[in-house]
Amino acid sequence: MMVRLPRATAVTEELLAAGPAVGAEALSQVRDRLVAAVSPVVADLPAGERLVLDGFRFSTALRHPERCVEGSTPFVPSPATCRRAVGLAAVDRCLRRRGTSPAEAVAEVLRCGAEDAAGAERDAAPRPPWWARWYGGLPAGARAAVAAEATTWATQLWTALDWEALPRPVVVGARDDWWEPPRSRLTVRTRAEVRVRTSDGQALVVVKSGVPDGTSRSELAFVALGASLCSGAAGAPARVVGLWPAAGAVRVVAVSARVLHGAADEVVSASATWVDAHLERADGRSRPEQALSSTGT
Amino acid sequence: MRSSLARHPAGRSRGDTLLARLRGDAGSRPAVDPGLAGGLRDWLEDELSEAVAGLPDGTGPVRVTKDALDQVLVCEAHFLSERRQPRQVTTEMARGTLVDLLFRQWVTTGAMGDAWEDAVCALRVGRDDGVLGFVEQLAPDARARLAAEVEEHAARIAECWPILAPSWMARTQERLDVPLAGGRIRLAGVVDLAIGAPSAGQASVCIVEVKSGRRRLEHRGDVHLYALLETLRSGAPPFRVATFYTADGEIDVEPVGRDVLLGALHRVVAGTTKLCRMAAGAEPDRTPNPLCGWCPGLADCVPGRRQVEDSTHTGPVTRP
Ligand code: SF4
Numbered sequence: 001m002m003v004r005l006p007r008a009t010a011v012t013e014e015l016l017a018a019g020p021a022v023g024a025e026a027l028s029q030v031r032d033r034l035v036a037a038v039s040p041v042v043a044d045l046p047a048g049e050r051l052v053l054d055g056f057r058f059s060t061a062l063r064h065p066e067r068c069v070e071g072s073t074p075f076v077p078s079p080a081t082c083r084r085a086v087g088l089a090a091v092d093r094c095l096r097r098r099g100t101s102p103a104e105a106v107a108e109v110l111r112c113g114a115e116d117a118a119g120a121e122r123d124a125a126p127r128p129p130w131w132a133r134w135y136g137g138l139p140a141g142a143r144a145a146v147a148a149e150a151t152t153w154a155t156q157l158w159t160a161l162d163w164e165a166l167p168r169p170v171v172v173g174a175r176d177d178w179w180e181p182p183r184s185r186l187t188v189r190t191r192a193e194v195r196v197r198t199s200d201g202q203a204l205v206v207v208k209s210g211v212p213d214g215t216s217r218s219e220l221a222f223v224a225l226g227a228s229l230c231s232g233a234a235g236a237p238a239r240v241v242g243l244w245p246a247a248g249a250v251r252v253v254a255v256s257a258r259v260l261h262g263a264a265d266e267v268v269s270a271s272a273t274w275v276d277a278h279l280e281r282a283d284g285r286s287r288p289e290q291a292l293s294s295t296g297t
Numbered sequence: 298m299r300s301s302l303a304r305h306p307a308g309r310s311r312g313d314t315l316l317a318r319l320r321g322d323a324g325s326r327p328a329v330d331p332g333l334a335g336g337l338r339d340w341l342e343d344e345l346s347e348a349v350a351g352l353p354d355g356t357g358p359v360r361v362t363k364d365a366l367d368q369v370l371v372c373e374a375h376f377l378s379e380r381r382q383p384r385q386v387t388t389e390m391a392r393g394t395l396v397d398l399l400f401r402q403w404v405t406t407g408a409m410g411d412a413w414e415d416a417v418c419a420l421r422v423g424r425d426d427g428v429l430g431f432v433e434q435l436a437p438d439a440r441a442r443l444a445a446e447v448e449e450h451a452a453r454i455a456e457c458w459p460i461l462a463p464s465w466m467a468r469t470q471e472r473l474d475v476p477l478a479g480g481r482i483r484l485a486g487v488v489d490l491a492i493g494a495p496s497a498g499q500a501s502v503c504i505v506e507v508k509s510g511r512r513r514l515e516h517r518g519d520v521h522l523y524a525l526l527e528t529l530r531s532g533a534p535p536f537r538v539a540t541f542y543t544a545d546g547e548i549d550v551e552p553v554g555r556d557v558l559l560g561a562l563h564r565v566v567a568g569t570t571k572l573c574r575m576a577a578g579a580e581p582d583r584t585p586n587p588l589c590g591w592c593p594g595l596a597d598c599v600p601g602r603r604q605v606e607d608s609t610h611t612g613p614v615t616r617p
Contacts, residue, residue, distance in 0.1 A: 211475075
């Protein structure tokens with residue numbers, strides 16, 4: 001069932017358009033410069049600690065640096081926090097099985113997740129997705145809320161692109177990109193909802209909530225940087241397209257060496273903000289937490 | 298444990314009628330004018346440019362919601378006193394939230410068990426806006442009364458709404474958040490139900506707003522606003538808007554033509570201009586009206602008190 005928003009064709013064309021290529025040498029320069037700049041920043045962390053800079057923390061440091069000092073709230077599964085994971089699995093099903101609607105796919109994903117979670121209690125196989133155990137223990141009304149939230153999310157992504165026009169393979173909800181520079185206590189973690197192969201390498205789609213603002217381009221460039229640093233032979237993505245379904249807004253970042261250098265600078269600055277916040281908190285408290293994890297976790 | 302609600306034969310014919318009204322005749326759906334959304338956006342931004350220019354630097358975005366529009370267009374001072382009021386959950390608000398959750402459940406899964414149990418469980422995992430605490434603190438008899446009411450509304454939903462085919466692409470509680478003037482104004486809303494596959498060629502989306510309270514004049518303005526927001530957001534207008542009343546199972550359905558969109562646009566311009574004035578710190582106008590008796594600012598409002606006194610001489614006013 002291929003249906004799409006009026007702008008889907010234009011968005012897809014933007015996604016597949018040629019980008020300014022970033023050669024292996026230029027990418028290596030970005031990497032070296034970032035390592036040289038960020039390593040001393042994270043070296044200030046107490047022994048055994050590491051900064052995991054993900055999209056949320058990157059944005060917080062840019063938008064609301066004062067919030068980095070506040071304690072983090074523990075993660076609580078909810079229909080809102082698991083809609084992306086369930087929704088991505090559902091869109092992947094829609095893509096693989098022609099004629100499947102997002103609502104049907106979400107129902108299937110949830111049913112399989114609950115079955116896998118129940119099976120994992122009895123024996124070891126297969127490993128259920130992170131939300132499945134929580135979902136499996138919910139009463140009917142709460143399960144319906146999960147299904148409704150994920151269906152709306154999945155439908156928005158499903159109708160935002162012209163999937164038939166995307167060259168195969170299309171990867172929906174791939175693993176996050178994790179990059180750890182050598183001898184540095186930093187992990188850069190980025191994620192994209194959709195990855196496609198293009199003539200220039202790869203292009204990424206990122207789904208965001210709310211409306212785009214002055215920081216949005218930096219957020220998309222951060223995703224481009226994470227994918228580039230982990231890319232190996234594939235090289236940097238040619239484009240990152242950000243979708244804001246609530247606003248019907250689209251922003252495109254054509255990935256150049258300049259964009260990646262800019263994103264690397266912002267990674268250094270965001271890392272410094274988090275490290276400072278941590279040290280400030282550590283002065284007032286005995287137990288460090290939030291953005292920092294113990295080595296090896 | 299109350300009985301489960303499921304679609305039954307009597308409901309099927311009523312549901313089919315409802316669907317036919319929502320779906321209409323596919324051939325009569327208007328073609329999408331590709332320039333319409335851009336034109337409406339330009340028009341809005343031109344009309345609001347002066348109001349936006351009057352906003353002081355550093356003020357956050359002016360949020361334009363259906364409630365803000367309803368209030369500020371009645372009386373600017375009323376809007377401000379509503380905003381200053383601490384949010385207090387009432388039985389009607391709790392019922393509305395619980396019924397919305399059950400409607401969402403029905404549309405998504407096509408089944409309901411014990412309506413009260415289902416709605417409260419959905420509330421427990423959702424965003425906490427104070428309703429859960431309110432419901433949990435109700436005295437047993439008040440809770441039983443609310444549960445019975447919710448049960449009745451749930452029965453109406455199950456009776457009137459068929460299970461929607463997956464091809465209808467039902468989206469529930471879909472957020473619309475349209476920035477204007479570089480984000481200084483944000484037109485925002487949450488659509489209870491949007492159905493119909495979005496299409497580039499022909500308007501094909503129908504927006505449904507669910508109300509558990511009485512019919513009110515403002516409800517048409519609310520769905521017209523959503524029609525405008527959906528047009529700005531997606532680039533295509535919905536072809537129909539509807540308001541479903543869970544108390545009696547009635548549904549008001551209206552086609553969306555240019556008149557609806559332009560009416561909504563003029564209302565947004567008028568209301569947003571006032572909201573920008575308020576955001577800029579201007580003295581609010583007081584416009585006495587038949588609703589003054591329900592205004593939280595009545596005690597400090599001379600014209601409002603006069604209005605209430607005059608209306609007690611001319612006879613009681615019931616809130617429409
Ligand atoms: S009492 Fe009437 S006139 Fe006064 S603020 Fe309220 S609505 Fe406006």
